[in-house]
Amino acid sequence: MGLPFLDSFSAAAGRGVWHADELGLADAQVVATGHAALDAELPGGGWPVGAMTELLQSAPEAHVWRLLLPALAQAVEARGGPVVLIGAPYEPCGPSLAAQGLPVEALMWVRSDAPAARLWACEQALRCADVSAVLAWLPQARVGELRRLQLAAAQHDVLLFVCRPQSAAQGASPARLRLQVESCETDASQIELRILKRRGPPLASPVMLPARNERMTALLAAARLRRKLRLQQHGTVPVGDTATSATVVRIDAWKGGPNALDRIAVVA
Secondary structure (H helix, E strand, O other): OOOOOOHHHHHHHHHOOOOOOOOOOOOOOEEOOOOHHHHOOOHHHOEEOOEEEEEEEOOOOOOHHHHHHHHHHHHHHHHOOOEEEEOOOOOOOHHHHHHOOOOHHHEEEEEOOOHHHHHHHHHHHHHOOOOOEEEEEOOOOOHHHHHHHHHHHHHHOOEEEEEEEHHHHHOOOOOOEEEEEEEOOOOOOEEEEEEEEOOOOOOOOOEEEEOOOHHHHHHHHHHHHHHHHHHHHHOOOOOOOOOOOOEEEEOOOOOOOOOHHHHHHHHO
16 A cells, blocks of 8 residues: 655644744633733733743832733632732732722732742642632742742643743743833833743734723822821821731741641631
8 A cells, every 4th residue: 555645644734733933822721911912912812821921020020910910800700719929029009909800808928038938839829729820029940940830830720920030031941921021211101021932933022011000090099189188187097097908928937848838828
């Protein structure tokens, strides 16, 4: 019996081959970013679930919430579990997040300055079935450690965002998606997103996003006005005016072990 000609396979094979000059399709679930211009440039049209997305910044929290809030709010609504913040440089502003769809009760803020403790907490959070997403600041993480987090995210289908300094762009990374996030030098009202790594061709020009949410700007302005009126009427800051109900977990003296994060969270 004669061998089939290669041409007979060309049409069928071509349909299943990804070409490097085309934007790839997602090979897993994605969550829409909430920014149409960014979705149009990402494989599948959103943040990959069960994979690491790396955000490189000159400042540790610059524009992170503006960029990620829509997806984090979607994840909490869909899965019902918390968003775990690991090593966040500043306390989250509860009213601001709640006004944009992410209730402060859905946040678990894990605080520690020790790099090893942050990595451990990140792995534990990724293994918790109830967790909706993990957002970690890991400036000193090495490639092997990031690879371990990538595998954990893949095993448990969790949204994972890792924030690292801009200087890390020169090194290798196992992240499925890498973005450089910075303020636009010529227009402070815009954010520049440079996609450094994706399944697709290099992006010639950055994606531009508004640096401020219009609704949030209006709400904050109204809140400032109300606060000013209260101060004028009472002459003092009301007790508890800045309080939040976010769960704060300290792990400075953490101990390893399976599901340890679950136990600490229950105690907190």
